Amino acid sequence: MRKKELIISTPYGNLKKVKALLKARQAKKWVYFGSKFSTLTSLEQQLTDGFICIDIIEIHKSVVESIKVEYVAWIDELNRKYGFELDWWFGSVFSRNNYTSDLFQFTCYLEILKRLLLKDEIFPDLVFVESAGFAKDLKNWAQSNGFSVIIKHGSFSIASASSFFKSVLDWLRFIVISIIRSFAAFVTRGIFKKVKCLPKSSTIIHTFIHDNSLTKDGILTDRYLPFLYDYAARNGLNIVIHPMLYGFKYSYLAIYRKMRSSRIPIIIKEDFLRVDDYLRAFTYPFRTPGKKIELKDFRSHSFFHSIREMRKKECFSPAMNAVLVYQLFLRLSKTEFEPAHFVLWFENQVMDKALIAGVRRFFPGARITGAQMFLHPPNLLSLFPSQSEVDARLVPDILIETSQYQCKRAVVFMDTIPCQVGAGLRYAHVFRNEIFPQSKGNDLPAILVVLPFNLFESIEILSLIKNSLGYIKQAVSVLIKVHPDCNLERIKKEFGELVWPEAFQVVTGSLADVLKKARIVISANSSSMVEAVSYGIPVIYAGSRIMMNQNILKDLDSEITQECYTPLELADAINSYIQKYPLKLAEYKEIGNKVKDMYFTPVSDKTLAPFFERTK
Numbered sequence: 001m002r003k004k005e006l007i008i009s010t011p012y013g014n015l016k017k018v019k020a021l022l023k024a025r026q027a028k029k030w031v032y033f034g035s036k037f038s039t040l041t042s043l044e045q046q047l048t049d050g051f052i053c054i055d056i057i058e059i060h061k062s063v064v065e066s067i068k069v070e071y072v073a074w075i076d077e078l079n080r081k082y083g084f085e086l087d088w089w090f091g092s093v094f095s096r097n098n099y100t101s102d103l104f105q106f107t108c109y110l111e112i113l114k115r116l117l118l119k120d121e122i123f124p125d126l127v128f129v130e131s132a133g134f135a136k137d138l139k140n141w142a143q144s145n146g147f148s149v150i151i152k153h154g155s156f157s158i159a160s161a162s163s164f165f166k167s168v169l170d171w172l173r174f175i176v177i178s179i180i181r182s183f184a185a186f187v188t189r190g191i192f193k194k195v196k197c198l199p200k201s202s203t204i205i206h207t208f209i210h211d212n213s214l215t216k217d218g219i220l221t222d223r224y225l226p227f228l229y230d231y232a233a234r235n236g237l238n239i240v241i242h243p244m245l246y247g248f249k250y251s252y253l254a255i256y257r258k259m260r261s262s263r264i265p266i267i268i269k270e271d272f273l274r275v276d277d278y279l280r281a282f283t284y285p286f287r288t289p290g291k292k293i294e295l296k297d298f299r300s301h302s303f304f305h306s307i308r309e310m311r312k313k314e315c316f317s318p319a320m321n322a323v324l325v326y327q328l329f330l331r332l333s334k335t336e337f338e339p340a341h342f343v344l345w346f347e348n349q350v351m352d353k354a355l356i357a358g359v360r361r362f363f364p365g366a367r368i369t370g371a372q373m374f375l376h377p378p379n380l381l382s383l384f385p386s387q388s389e390v391d392a393r394l395v396p397d398i399l400i401e402t403s404q405y406q407c408k409r410a411v412v413f414m415d416t417i418p419c420q421v422g423a424g425l426r427y428a429h430v431f432r433n434e435i436f437p438q439s440k441g442n443d444l445p446a447i448l449v450v451l452p453f454n455l456f457e458s459i460e461i462l463s464l465i466k467n468s469l470g471y472i473k474q475a476v477s478v479l480i481k482v483h484p485d486c487n488l489e490r491i492k493k494e495f496g497e498l499v500w501p502e503a504f505q506v507v508t509g510s511l512a513d514v515l516k517k518a519r520i521v522i523s524a525n526s527s528s529m530v531e532a533v534s535y536g537i538p539v540i541y542a543g544s545r546i547m548m549n550q551n552i553l554k555d556l557d558s559e560i561t562q563e564c565y566t567p568l569e570l571a572d573a574i575n576s577y578i579q580k581y582p583l584k585l586a587e588y589k590e591i592g593n594k595v596k597d598m599y600f601t602p603v604s605d606k607t608l609a610p611f612f613e614r615t616k
Contacts (some may be wrong), residue, residue: 004146004147004148005023005147005148005149005150006124006125006126006127006132006142006147006148006149006150007022007125007126007127007150007151008126008135008138008139008142008149008150008151008152008154009126009128009129009150009151009152010126010128010130010135010152011032011039011042011043011128011129011130012039014604015043015046015047015066017152018126018152019047019051021150021152022051022125022126025050025125026050026067027050027052028047028050028051028052028125028126028386029051029052029054029122029123029124029125029126030047030051030052030053030054030124030125030126030127031053031054031056031112031124031126031127031128032053032128032132032227032546032593033105033109033127033129033134033546034127034129034130034546035102035105035130035456035546035547036179036456036546037456037459037460037463037544037545038459038494039130039548040053040545040546041463042218044129048456053298054107054116054122054124055545056112056545056563057543057545059112059115059116060108060548060549061142061549062110062386063108063111063112063115063386064108064548066111066380067107067108067111067299069103069380069413070298070299071096071104071107071298071381072096072381072384072386072413074296074298075094075096075386075388076297076386076387076388077296077388078094078293079094079386079388079389080388080391081294082293083388083392085375086211086326086357087284087287087288087319087323087359089350089353089354089392089394090284090288090318090319090322090323090350090353090354091288091314091319091350092139092310092314092315092318092319092350093310093311093314095350095382096381096382096386097349097380097381097382098379098380098382098423098548099380099454100314100315100318101112101310101314102131102134102306102309102310103303103306103310104381104548105548106131106134106137106303106306107298107301107303108548109129109134109138110137110138110141110299110301111128111299112329113138113141113142117145123538131306132305132309133305133307133308133309133310134303134305134306134309135151135308136151136304136305137301137303137304137305137306139151139531140302140305141301146187151443159460162392164312164313166313166315167285167312167313167314167315167316170287170315170316170317171316171317171320172283173317174282174316174317174320174321175282176250177250177252178278178281178282178324180252181252181256181270182270184252184253184255184256184270185256185268185270185271185571186270187253187256188253188256188257188259188260188273189260191257191260192260192261197264197265198240198267198332198335198337199238199240199265199338200336200338201238201239201240201338201339201340202237202238202239202265202339202340202341203232203237203238203239203240203339203340203341203342203343203612204240204241204242204339204341204342204343204344205225205228205229205239205240205241205242205343205344206241206243206244206342206343206344206345206355207222207224207225207241207242207243207244207345208224208243208244208245208246208345209241209243209244209245209246209259210223210245210246210247210484211254211255214255214258214259214261214262215258216257216258216261217261218258218261218262218263218264218393219263220241220262220263220264223426223484224345224373224425224426225343225345225371225373225425226425226426226428227423227425227428227603227608228343228425228608228611228612229264229425231605231609231611231612232612234605235612237612239264239265240264240265240266240267240339240356241262241265241266241267241268241289242263242267242344243259243266243267244351246337246485247485248271256268267324267328267332269324269328272328272331272332272335273327273328273331275329277323277324277327277328277330277331278324280323280327281321281324281327281337282320284316284319284320284323284384285316285319285320285375285460288311288319288594293307295307310530318349318350318351319350321342321351321354322350322351322353323354324352325351325354325355325358326355326357326358327355328358329355329358329359329361329362329363330358330361330362332362332363333362335410336615337478338363339359339363339366340366340367340501340614341366341367341369341612341614342355342359342363342367342368343368343369343371343611343612344356344365344368344369344370344371344396345373346370346371346372346396346399347372347382347383348374348382348384348385348389348395349382350576352370352588353389356368356393356394356395356396356491357393357394360393365543367397367398367613367614368396368397368398369396369397369398369610369612370395370396370398370399370400371400371402371425371611372399372400372401372402372406372410372597373400373402373424373425373426374426374527374553375402375527375552375599376406376409376410377525377550377552378409378550378551378552378554379549379550380547380550381413383410384409384410384411384412384413385410385411385413385414385417386413386414387413387414387415387416389414390416390417393437395414395417396417397417397418398417398418398419398420398610398613399411399417399418399419399420400420400421400422400610400611401419401420401421402421402422402423402424402427402599402601403421403424403597403598403599403600403601404421404598405598405599406421406599407419407420407421415511419441420610420612421601421607422601422607422608422610422611423601423602423603423604423607423608423611424599424600424601424602424603425603427527427531427534427600428600428602428603429510429511429512429531430531430534430535430596430600431596431600431602431603432512436457437548444475444476444477445474445476445477445519445520445578445581446476446477446478446479446517446518446519446520447465447476447477447478447479447518447519447520447521447522447574448479448481448507448514448517448518448520448522448532449461449462449465449478449479449480449481449516449521449522449523450481450483450511450521450522450523450526450528450529450532451480451481451482451483451486451491451523451526452483452486452523452524452525452526453483453485454486454525455485455486455490455491455494455611456547457524457525457544457547458486459491459494459495460542460544460545460546460547461522461523461524461542462491462495462504463482464542464564464565464566464567464570465478465522465542465570466499466501466504468567468568468570468571468574469501469503469571470571471567471568471571471572471575472571472574472575473575473578474578476503476578477503477505477575478501478503478504478505479505479506479507479514479517479518480504480505480506480507480532481506481507481514481528482506483526488506511528511531512531514583515531515532515535515537518532518537519537519538519577519578519581520537520538520539520540520574520577520578521537521538521539521540521568522539522540522542523539523541523542524541524542524543524549524550524551525549525550525552526552527543527552529551529552529561530552530553530595530599533553533556533561533591533592533595534558534592534593534595534596534599534600535592536560536585536588536589536590536591536592537588537591537592538560538561538562538576538577538581538588539553539560539561539562540561540563540564540570540573540574541553541554541561541562541563541564542564542570543563543564543565544563544565551563556595558591560588560591560592
């Protein structure tokens with residue numbers, strides 16, 4: 001019997017040699033394990049004449065559901081073994097965050113191949129991967145299953161070198177930005193003459209600050225935790241803001257002026273940090289990657305090479321920033337500042353762990369409240385605290401969620417931290433009883449596309465919609481709303497400005513305003529889908545062919561929402577919703593009210609109070 005063969009290749013560069021290896025075979029099956037839709041389409045264009053791309057959508061979804069609990073338990077075991085050092089918690093490789101670590105995705109890829117192996121007729125002859133480390137782990141697995149393996153290295157070595165230099169540049173960039181921020185703090189401190197006094201027995205609110213978050217005269221607009229500040233003022237509570245600056249690149253002078261003029265005291269860390277604090281942060285990359293870790297196999301498979309590669313090339317700026325935040329609370333403990341309560345926008349990222357570790361160590365009497373004012377994507381595992389994080393005391397004393405349903409989801413990997421329902425701060429607009437959106441006069445039916453924050457996900461959604469336009473039976477307008485944290489110019493550049501359809505109209509303004517124009521909403525990995533359904537607007541989830549899907553509405557068994565993965569599926573769904581629209585208004589509105597009550601809690605003094613309860 002002829003030994004089975006498997007070719008593993010990078011998806012980049014000239015594929016002639018790879019194609020030549022399979023020239024004698026009639027049906028040449030291949031699969032792409034990567035995150036870039038543009039790379040998949042490029043492969044499809046190059047691999048014709050008998051090459052067949054294996055559709056892994058359904059098996060991918062099934063694998064994710066079946067292994068994620070076991071995966072979290074595996075990471076928990078590592079956390080318990082190495083989490084005695086604080087630096088361990090600041091790394092990205094074991095963070096369970098799909099956007100900073102490919103580890104969970106790699107475990108899924110290998111499980112997909114295991115299942116395909118049971119269906120020998122569809123097992124690939126050729127696997128494209130973007131990681132040299134994962135290619136080695138894949139080779140070891142294949143050889144243990146009786147395959148002869150050929151790795152066509154191509155640009156693997158170039159990609160590895162490029163990733164290494166990206167890590168170095170990230171480290172240097174963080175140092176440069178730290179110097180720029182220190183200079184901005186120094187200059188503005190001189191202009192305003194002194195550092196603002198931080199009131200004792202106050203509540204620290206940790207939130208994100210963007211360029212438009214503060215006016216020149218110091219008025220704050222917090223899009224993450226609105227309503228809390230007015231409630232605090234009405235109840236005589238002292239508020240201090242711990243800011244997470246986002247989106248400033250190298251320009252910080254203006255925002256530091258605004259922070260200094262803020263009517264609410266803002267902690268400017270450069271006012272407290274010392275040179276040795278910065279040195280501790282800057283040396284983080286030299287303390288962690290080389291440390292040896294004993295790894296147990298996951299589901300009988302080794303990911304040694306994948307993990308070693310990820311540890312060598314990870315971006316260190318989040319970890320270095322986390323070190324500075326921890327050191328900040330050390331310095332604050334040397335002052336007369338004594339916060340009684342800490343409310344943070346809690347995504348369970350390394351920054352949050354640093355904040356919580358600092359408060360626990362240096363202000364042990366302070367209560368910590370984690371506000372999860374977002375809807376949990378089902379497979380973004382890092383958002384869900386795990387039991388090892390609870391045991392290490394790196395999660396809040398209590399979680400606040402937008403509904404009881406969200407509470408049940410948030411505690412799926414642990415059961416010892418209480419969860420309470422609070423006001424759905426960012427979603428207050430769904431309770432304003434807006435008129436159901438309708439077209440006026442001769443207006444075309446409007447399809448609103450709400451893009452997620454991730455660039456590659458946005459490109460795949462736009463490509464799916466573009467390719468479906470020719471199958472839509474009547475003229476429509478396609479409104480594109482870009483995520484506030486994503487850059488339109490970068491999206492157009494990646495998508496291709498020359499192929500940007502004329503039908504795509506970019507809209508701005510709040511989601512509540514643009515939803516009024518929509519007859520159908522298309523999105524993915526965004527809470528906007530639930531907001532739209534709450535208004536009674538049909539939602540189409542634009543599923544990914546390659547990435548881990550995060551359909552927040554997947555548990556909602558209703559015709560008001562559909563999943564689509566191909567242009568034909570999407571066009572059929574659009575045609576159906578447009579046709580049903582006039583007949584289903586009342587039914588959709590009734591479904592929307594049920595969904596609204598399922599996911600959201602209205603804002604009132606009663607539902608705002610849990611954010612400020614200080615009793616431990």
